Amino acid sequence: MATHMQACASPKNTSKRSAISLERIGLLISLVVLIVIFAMISPYFLTLDNFSNMLLSLSLIGIVSAGMTIAIASGGMDMSVGSNMALTGVIVGSMLHSGMPQGLAIAAGLLIGLLIGVCNGISIAKVKINPLITTLATMIIVRGIAFLYSNGLSFGIYGTKPTFPDFGFWGRGILFGIPVPVILMVLVVAVVYVVLTKTAFGRDVYAIGGNAEAARVCGINVERNTIWVYLIMGVLSAFAGIILASRLTAGVPSAGTGYELNAISCVVLGGASLTGGQGKVEDTLLAVLVLGVLGNGFVLLGLSSFLQDVARGLILLLSVGIDQMRQRRAA
């Protein structure tokens, strides 16, 4: 009998265990297949230069998506990230434009982001307004303020060099041969990873997202933690906004449009659910990478932008489809 049990159980067992560690195998397969295909078609694809480019272009969405993973894990979301980036960029840009020191400008930018985050957090946690509605409202408001403040114009940030003491460093600098925004993204992802998996706050976030009522019963301070979630999100968005301003050598009030949806898609593509309680920042990063490789490869191939869209959509469906098929076969 015991032997039989073994026989019955073992094949299933291993298949499932591998399934757990390879939850996002579909994305991984997509990533590898895409890289192989692009490498075969375009000789430029596998160059260091190109990889550095590609990573640079996805660094900002990477930062924002990392933050979004926390928000979604907590059972919410943040639609105001793009506007936040814009307002921060504009404020930092205008301050630098008028000759203020870099440190002050950056601090002011981060503070703005923090404030937006806290407002979101209070509205969601205390007033209990749905996160989508709250952040949609702040998205509109903050974008409006960015335009009001700048009167629709950009603040050029001139003469900054991509070396450290200058503002250009953050968006255009190179360190150890790697673009600075890429390094910053890796840092942010690493920090978010540690926060989500190693800290008590991270534990609280998953509990709140999974079942806020149970979390409350267990003495978790749901309100305070939720405010923290949006505060972090706000600061990360501001951070991304500052890097973007540095990259563009301008604070642009229309910057960051569409980041919110992109970031949410990456998180969900990474396997999280909008009902909360789930989500891993490493999987989000994988999704960001897939989308980044796609965008980069398509341009290298010179694919028309309309065809790009169609292909991108199909590949999205395929990668998630693979996972679903596997999981169902396993079940």
Added chain:
Amino acid sequence: MATHMQACASPKNTSKRSAISLERIGLLISLVVLIVIFAMISPYFLTLDNFSNMLLSLSLIGIVSAGMTIAIASGGMDMSVGSNMALTGVIVGSMLHSGMPQGLAIAAGLLIGLLIGVCNGISIAKVKINPLITTLATMIIVRGIAFLYSNGLSFGIYGTKPTFPDFGFWGRGILFGIPVPVILMVLVVAVVYVVLTKTAFGRDVYAIGGNAEAARVCGINVERNTIWVYLIMGVLSAFAGIILASRLTAGVPSAGTGYELNAISCVVLGGASLTGGQGKVEDTLLAVLVLGVLGNGFVLLGLSSFLQDVARGLILLLSVGIDQMRQRRAA
């Protein structure tokens, strides 16, 4: 025993029931207050002409939001509505452009919408890909196809008059002094209301959205119903796309952008939750109205679009905030 229960239960009951009828009091208050304010500031606001305009401007988002209420009640959402509108418009436009009969063109448009819906439905219900990801992918794909098909250009539909046998009727016609799109919106909302509240399908949708596993266990065909939900959504989007094409006298491949998010916001603003199982089309309509009045009033007041944004965001927060306060006071 029975009497006791009655006595005990009734206070809870009634308090609850009154809360239900006034659930969206915040929105209602906003609506009334806004109307009063706008009427006081602008003499044009309360004219019939203006109201007809305003309703006209919100008729399409009204139609799409009505459909979105079903999708969200079923526990999903549909991001592809805007692209669907665009593709339908382009196809219908091109067919009319090349002289095909109106009936055929409209039928083809609706069929396209239906197909998109069915694809969404199958991917969500059968392949079990997350609704957000599925419809985001089709959103990109369908938009790409619209651009590919039209090569980025619009198909002008010239010389159609807003009288019935002509295509112009659907978007620009007037019936009993009311713009036709408004009448169509009212019809759609009424049908959706009946579907959601009076039909077995509607109740199944709530059951599925509320607890899909329970619905399945009770013998509800979750998959088939889900496919139907997206099919309906697809047809309604196509319908909106056709009206839009008629209004714009052109099939425009970039039409309908942003409808998805607007519609989702209206449904959530109307009190539904993205976790599903809730949502009333009449509340959605209320939210659509509030946003419509806001947009219209701001233009009448000549408010700068940046200030408009700020004001709109604040009013959104306020209306939902009021409801939350009330509910918490009641609880």
Added chain:
Amino acid sequence: MACGPILRLEGVCKSFPGVQALNHVSFDVLPGEIHVLMGENGAGKSTLIKIISGVYQADQGSLFVDERPVRISSPKIARELGISTVYQELTLTPALSVAENIFMGRLPRRRNSGFVDWAALYRQTRTLLDTLAIDLDPRELVGNLSVGYRQQIEIARALSLQAKLIILDEPTAVLTDEESSKLFRNMQLLKERKVGMIYISHRMAEVLNLADRITVMRDGGKVATIAGSEANYDELVRLMVGRNIDKNRLAKHPVRRDQPFLEVDNLSQSGVVQSCSFKIYPGEILGVYGLVGSGRTELARLLFGLEKSTSGSVKLNGTPLAIRCPRDAIRAGFGFLPEERRRHGLVLKLDVSRNINLANHEYLQSGGFVRAGLEKSLAEQGVRELAIKTPNLRQLVENLSGGNQQKVILARWLTHHPQPQILILDEPTRGVDVGAKAEIHRLIKELARQGMTVLMISSDMPEVLTVSDRIMVMREGGIVGEMLQEEATEEKIIFLAAHHQVC
């Protein structure tokens, strides 16, 4: 045909990752028979019935209905075959009405159109509820009802299907004795109509009363099937657990009743809890009994800061307490096991370790970081002490059997640091098997002896009678009586709980 089994299973196997839930189980149900399934938590009972009702597919083995081989690939097909089920985990949709939940998936329609015939729906529901003596408004939203009522709705749904096989997975776990006996009466009627029934319960008394046959399972396999008339308590326990359990009266320890530990004075919440005043002494186990809706759960939630009281005060060790939220309560030394484990107790999508440590985040951290080793060892301790059946600590709680889920919440407070001074347990052994139940009772006693104060709400009369030092009875939100364990009898308690039913 009348004597052939309605349902027969042969060599059914089912495995989940890391768990062989069913291992070559064969089993049958005859018309008009109540076939009881017994076994420890996680023995595979629920899995078995889920295979019969089409929720899961067997990996191996065959099913026969009326001796015809069938493939039950969905719950819908099971229904069509005349099988109807009350699941262990409630399957109601809170946003819909009582009537809609009962007739979910088969709402009456107007002249075969797609339109719901609301009048007929409410009429049929009314009739059904009346015949089952369930006092509920068909239009009430299920979300507003307590678990007891919800369970009755589930039962009503299953019984209304006119099935030839009805499966009941721990239906009485959340019912009080009176509600249970209503169910038993209905089961007798069904029996006369030759309906077959599979009945799962951990309540030995019920089982011995009802069963025509009893099948005992252990570790996914069938141990034995015996006739109900031949079964006795010790025999069944031995079959289930593989050993005898010590059902000697648990040793009593003296409680000093001079300085109350917790003093509750005139605590009220409008309409639900009415001027409750009572005291609990250190190391005392105060049992609270009452019928469905008597306000016990509400009282517990008030004490724990989950609801706001409209008036009244609470003193701990003589000092007034201001508890605004569960956090305050936990800081003050409270621990709370909620009545509805899935709604208030567990984060289903998180694993066993996380769930056990859910209330322990503050203790586990050092400088904000979770001490992973400590977290793991606490979880291991919880799993060990309560013998939680799980393949590993990373298993999602969602995948545990009902009884094991309950144990996870208990483990949470046993491993909590600092150790709670007072535990509020709302139906602590709901869904827990006999062996584990005895173990938990012993544990509660042991904790009390070490000085922990326990407020134990229970609808399980023997539990109330044996475990409590003192017993309090509630009715209509108020406390209607109180007695020491020595003075307590079942009759006295029932009398207090149910008497004066007229307003």
Added chain:
Amino acid sequence: APREALVGYAVMRMVDEYWGNQIEGMKQAIKESRQPIKLEIADSNNDGQACLQNALSLIGRGVKVLMVSTPDPKIGGAIMEAAKKKKIPVISSDVYIEGSYFLTHDEVKAGELMGEYAGKYFNAKFKGQKAKVAILTHAAVASQVNQRISGFKAAFTKVVPNAVYLPVMDAEGLREKGANVMADILTAHPDVNIMFGINDDITLGAASAVEARGMSAKVACFGQGGIGEASFQALLDTNSPFKATTAFMPNGHGRAVIQQYIIPLLNGKKVPAKVFSPLKVADGSNAKEFLK
């Protein structure tokens, strides 16, 4: 005092500097004219339907003259219909609406100006190389900007006959996208030497990518718009690969509307069906003038 004459403007997208500056120019011209004109602005945010709606709202408000810059030319039918009913003259700005008075830049001409300039620049600076041209567009508004591209190509080909054009890529009209896409193009085609963007935002982004590659001497970027400080600052910077742009001079454009259309129309005068507003090539040599 006479009642203020209400003039409505359904503007395409106020967030673009172009339209902001145009409105600025209109306001200045109104002030200078000392006429009692009140300007009402409604922003369509690049949405055809919103534009239509705004136009109808403005008509409902009783404007004396309606001005529209629509994201898509073919939605004009409905606007004209409503305006005709109330006998309100309609001016279309930049994008033609059938039956309206049309104030515009010649889009083809704008492209041609840059094509010619870029061709000459190429012959002067990159003599002996093969011309390889990257073009970045904003696909969503293709119907509006395609003329710029065709104008550019035609004029450039005239000067540099055997130029190679890479497939037109979408940069969504955004600076960030311009930078990302250009970086990728430079990888795939390191021998690109001419870049043309349908607006300055894209071109500025692309220029920053070129700079980041250290290819400023090898690639020249050409834009369209000449709006806002950023473009002109870049043109002034000799190290920047951004060499020239067609200045659309929105400010002058705005002034032209007021002076050549609105004031005459309000005074019941006859006006021409079409007015071209001025275009000018801006490069390092004259950028200072634009910065005031």
